[in-house]
Structures are given as C-alpha cells and as structure tokens.
Amino acid sequence: MPFPFRGFFLAGLLTLLLISSVQAQSVPTVIGARATLEPWSDPIEALGTLRADESITLSATLTEIIAQINFSDGEQVEAGQLLIKLEDNEEQAQLRVAQAIRDERRNALNRASQLLERNLAPRAEVEDTQARLRQAEAEIQALQARLANYRLLAPFSGRVGFRNISTGALVTPGMALVTLDKLDIMKLDFAVPEVFLDVLEPGLILTATSAAFPGYTFQGEIATIGSRVDPISRSMNVRAELQNPEMRLRPGMLMEVVVRRRPRQTIVIPEAALIPEGERHFVLVIHEEEDNRIERRQVQIGQRRPGDVEVLEGINKGELVVSHGVQHSREGDNVQLLGIASDETSVRELLESRRGQGDS
Incomplete structure (x- = not known):
C-alpha cells in the first residue's frame, strides 16, 4: 500500500475509534428499580409503657x-x-372435731329415722336431729373456707x-409475699392526639421497639381505645396487646410505638427515583422493549417512609424506573442498565459486581 494512502487509512480508522469511544462514554449507566405493589399504611408514632396481661401481689389475710x-x-x-x-395444725384439729360431730349426728339421724318408721319416735325428734346434722356440716364448710386462707x-x-x-x-x-405476672401477652398503654380519633379502631396493626432489643420489632394490635380525652394534653389513651412468646418483654418497659393506620395496597418506588421540581415530581421510566429508552413522566406521590415513596398516579406496577444515575439521564436517552435493585439485590452489590467486571 502506498505510504500516502496508508496514512489516510490509519487517520480515518483512528477517527472512527475516537468517535466510537466518545459514543460509548456518552451512554449513561444507570441502576433501575421496579414499581411494586406493597402493603402501606400511614404511621402514628407514640411512646408507651408495658404492663403484664395479669399482675398481682399475693399477701396473707391472717x-x-x-x-x-x-x-x-x-x-x-x-x-x-x-x-x-x-x-394450720390447730385449724386441722378443729376440722377433725367437726367431722366427728357430723358423723355422730348422722348416726343419730339414722337411728331416729328407723324408730320413726316403726312409730317408736316422734317426728319432731327426727327433724331436730336433721337440723343438728346440717349445723355440723355448715361448721365443716366454715372451717374448710378458713383453711383455704x-x-x-x-x-x-x-x-x-x-x-x-x-x-x-x-x-x-396485708403483708406482700410474692408477685405473679402473666407475661405471654403484654398490654401496651400509650397516648395519641385526639385528632386521630376518627382513624383509630380496635384491630389496627402496630409495631413496637425497645432500646433493650435493638433491631427487633414486636407485633401487636389495638385492643381498646380510651373513653375520655385528656382536657389538658388533648390526647387519649390507647391499649394494645403484644404477643410475648419468648418472654423478652417485661412490665414497665418503655416502647416506641408505630400504629399502622389506613392499611392499603399501593404502588411503591425508591425515594431516590424522584425528581422534584417545585410542587411537582417526575421519574425516569426505562422502556426495556425500546433499547432502554428513557421517558420523563410526572407522578403524583402520597406518603413517604425511609427509602420508599407511595405513588398515587403516573406509574403502573412492574414498570422500571431509574433509581440511581438520574442526574446523568435525559428523556430520549438510551441508557446502559447496570442492574435492577430489589430486596434480593442491593445497589451496593450491583456496584461491586460492576467494579469486579471492570477489574477483570
């Protein structure tokens, strides 16, 4: 190949490589997340105190x-x-005496009844003997009742x-001898503002946590709502029941309570996928069937919780949105999908996988 022609060829090839490199570098790399249908509720937060389901102090009566x-x-x-x-030795002795008197009077009644059948004893004597027997039996019952103490x-x-x-x-x-607590079910008492009176009802699910067991959540439900509102604090008392099969909870413990009001099924996406603009919110929807084309779409959101947001309108279950890489993507772009974050695969795992592929 003549030298000038070969020079033009190499220059053109280099230009093509540079263009390809620039184009490759200009394709945004993003991580996606599916819009999922999940249980949702609006939380009411409060502090509560635990009580045993049943609790007494046994004491003596004598x-x-x-x-x-x-x-x-x-x-x-x-x-x-x-x-x-x-x-109770003295009382037991008195009981034995009373039982002996009862047996004696029962025998006397039997003899008097036999004589009455042969017209050898008056009916009044039989009735008197029956009364004395009932008196002896009543004395035994009284002694047995006292012995129970x-x-x-x-x-x-x-x-x-x-x-x-x-x-x-x-x-x-009145001397306290021992305490007894029924701990398999715990009562959780807490107060909430009166403005929530219309949404609280028995059966609402709640969760409770304690500093004594970090990372552990106890489940329960509202059992009773107080009949009065405190005129000073404008709050009302609520009592819930928590199952305590492992006997971890103890009376008197302080619990952080979250009541799940208005439970419902709703569309949920990661909060990181939102693009706020004033009072409006947008997301970047990835159309997988169109070579991962980006569509910028306005959505109406509801409540939030750590890491997630409720979507009321604008997106359907199963659609894929950009959760990471939003700032590098524009409507109409065809993006490179690094992976889809989920409960099984975190963003960190996806990034580490990408880094490992780059190293190899």
Missing part, C-alpha cells in the same frame, strides 16, 4: 407462721399451684418474682 414455700425466684408456675402454706395458690399461670420470705417467718394480714 397472722401465722410460714410452713412451706414451694417456688423459686423467677419460676414459671401454673394456675392452682400451691406457692405458700401457713401453719392458709394456702396461697397461683390464681393464673405466670412468672413469680423474687422470694423475700423464708420458712418460719411470721406474716401478718
């Missing part, structure tokens, strides 16, 4: 000495389980607190 203690600190006990027994039973299943008493100690009426 003055006596402790004979038995049948529980340990923090033990899980069952309903009807004997926790504390007081000395010597036995402290768990009225429901739950967890006992610390044991601060010992066998042989003298207890008096």
Whole structure:
C-alpha cells in the first residue's frame, strides 16, 4: 500500500475509534428499580409503657407462721399451684372435731329415722336431729373456707418474682409475699392526639421497639381505645396487646410505638427515583422493549417512609424506573442498565459486581 494512502487509512480508522469511544462514554449507566405493589399504611408514632396481661401481689389475710414455700425466684408456675402454706395444725384439729360431730349426728339421724318408721319416735325428734346434722356440716364448710386462707395458690399461670420470705417467718394480714405476672401477652398503654380519633379502631396493626432489643420489632394490635380525652394534653389513651412468646418483654418497659393506620395496597418506588421540581415530581421510566429508552413522566406521590415513596398516579406496577444515575439521564436517552435493585439485590452489590467486571 502506498505510504500516502496508508496514512489516510490509519487517520480515518483512528477517527472512527475516537468517535466510537466518545459514543460509548456518552451512554449513561444507570441502576433501575421496579414499581411494586406493597402493603402501606400511614404511621402514628407514640411512646408507651408495658404492663403484664395479669399482675398481682399475693399477701396473707391472717397472722401465722410460714410452713412451706414451694417456688423459686423467677419460676414459671401454673394456675392452682400451691406457692405458700401457713401453719394450720390447730385449724386441722378443729376440722377433725367437726367431722366427728357430723358423723355422730348422722348416726343419730339414722337411728331416729328407723324408730320413726316403726312409730317408736316422734317426728319432731327426727327433724331436730336433721337440723343438728346440717349445723355440723355448715361448721365443716366454715372451717374448710378458713383453711383455704392458709394456702396461697397461683390464681393464673405466670412468672413469680423474687422470694423475700423464708420458712418460719411470721406474716401478718396485708403483708406482700410474692408477685405473679402473666407475661405471654403484654398490654401496651400509650397516648395519641385526639385528632386521630376518627382513624383509630380496635384491630389496627402496630409495631413496637425497645432500646433493650435493638433491631427487633414486636407485633401487636389495638385492643381498646380510651373513653375520655385528656382536657389538658388533648390526647387519649390507647391499649394494645403484644404477643410475648419468648418472654423478652417485661412490665414497665418503655416502647416506641408505630400504629399502622389506613392499611392499603399501593404502588411503591425508591425515594431516590424522584425528581422534584417545585410542587411537582417526575421519574425516569426505562422502556426495556425500546433499547432502554428513557421517558420523563410526572407522578403524583402520597406518603413517604425511609427509602420508599407511595405513588398515587403516573406509574403502573412492574414498570422500571431509574433509581440511581438520574442526574446523568435525559428523556430520549438510551441508557446502559447496570442492574435492577430489589430486596434480593442491593445497589451496593450491583456496584461491586460492576467494579469486579471492570477489574477483570
């Protein structure tokens, strides 16, 4: 090939390579995200305090000495389980006496009835014997009722607190002996402004978090709404119930509460995909069937939550929008789609994958 012609050829080839390089560099690289249909709700935030579903302090009703203690600190006990027994020897002896008198009067009634059948005893004597027998039986019932005060039973299943008493100690009426809390279900009390009265109702779902368990969320629902509004704070009390199968929650804990009001299904996109212009909002829609052509489209948004935004109008479920690279894309551009971010694939993973391909 003559030298001048070869020079023109190389110059033209270099020009073509430069043009191709510029064109390649001018194609925007973006990351997309699908518009998805997801559960959504408007949150009401509050602070609440936990209470046990059932909570009591067992105490004595008489003055006596402790004979038995049948529980340990923090033990899980069952309903009807004997926790504390007081000395009842004297009462047991009185009960045996009353039972003996009952048996004697029952035998006397049997003899009098037999004599009455043979017309050897007056009817009045039989009736008097029956009355004395009923009196003895009533005395036994009274003694048994008093004996129940010597036995402290768990009225429901739950967890006992610390044991601060010992066998042989003298207890008096009203003296606190042990606490008992039912912890499998917890009551969460919190206050919300009265302006939310029209949207609150039993059954609304809520979530609660505690500083004691970072990263862990407890689920529950509203059980009761207070009947009065505080005239000073203009708020009303709400009680919710939380399931506590792992017994993590304890009465008195402070909880951060988020009530999910107006639950609904709505279109959701990443908040990073929004392009605000005054009071209007736009997104860049990627048309995959047209070689990833960009369309700039106005949307009407609703509520926001960290990282996401609700779209009321302007986009349909399944459409692909630009979530990263918005500033480098224009309507009509054909973009290079680096990947689609989702719950399974994060933006960081897509960028690291791109970096790995570049290194290789």
